[in-house]
Amino acid sequence: MKTIFSKIINKEIKADIVYEDDDIIAFKDIYPAAPIHILFVPKKEIQNLAYATEDDLILLGKIQLAIAKVARDLGIDKEGYRVVSNIGDFGGQTVQQMHYHLLGGKKLGTKMD
Ligand code: 5GP
Numbered sequence: 001m002k003t004i005f006s007k008i009i010n011k012e013i014k015a016d017i018v019y020e021d022d023d024i025i026a027f028k029d030i031y032p033a034a035p036i037h038i039l040f041v042p043k044k045e046i047q048n049l050a051y052a053t054e055d056d057l058i059l060l061g062k063i064q065l066a067i068a069k070v071a072r073d074l075g076i077d078k079e080g081y082r083v084v085s086n087i088g089d090f091g092g093q094t095v096q097q098m099h100y101h102l103l104g105g106k107k108l109g110t111k112m113d
Contacts, residue, residue: 003097035105
């Protein structure tokens, strides 16, 4: 099933893209939960981390390194930031295409729910 993120990947709908390569796209979250809130989405359709396989090993590594690069480029690597991936119903996932949230730009709380 096509998600809103597939439409962003295919440039059918607009997003504020901050990073893109052959495998990954990253864009600002439309409802930011922190001063910096960027979503990193693999272009390959994977519902969430629970559906990733050995075939996705390199892709998973690339996403994490892309997050670290963007955080460095934004100058938040020294002060720190948070990386989150919501998985399934109990994890609070609302868009059924694997993605990681990069949150930063302020001191984040310790509460995780
Ligand atoms: P989830 O809840 O699945 O972990 O995260 C989905 C995220 O996608 C939410 O933080 C939500 O604000 C964001 N989002 C939903 N629809 C759109 C959209 O059309 N454009 C952008 N840029 N973000 C979206």
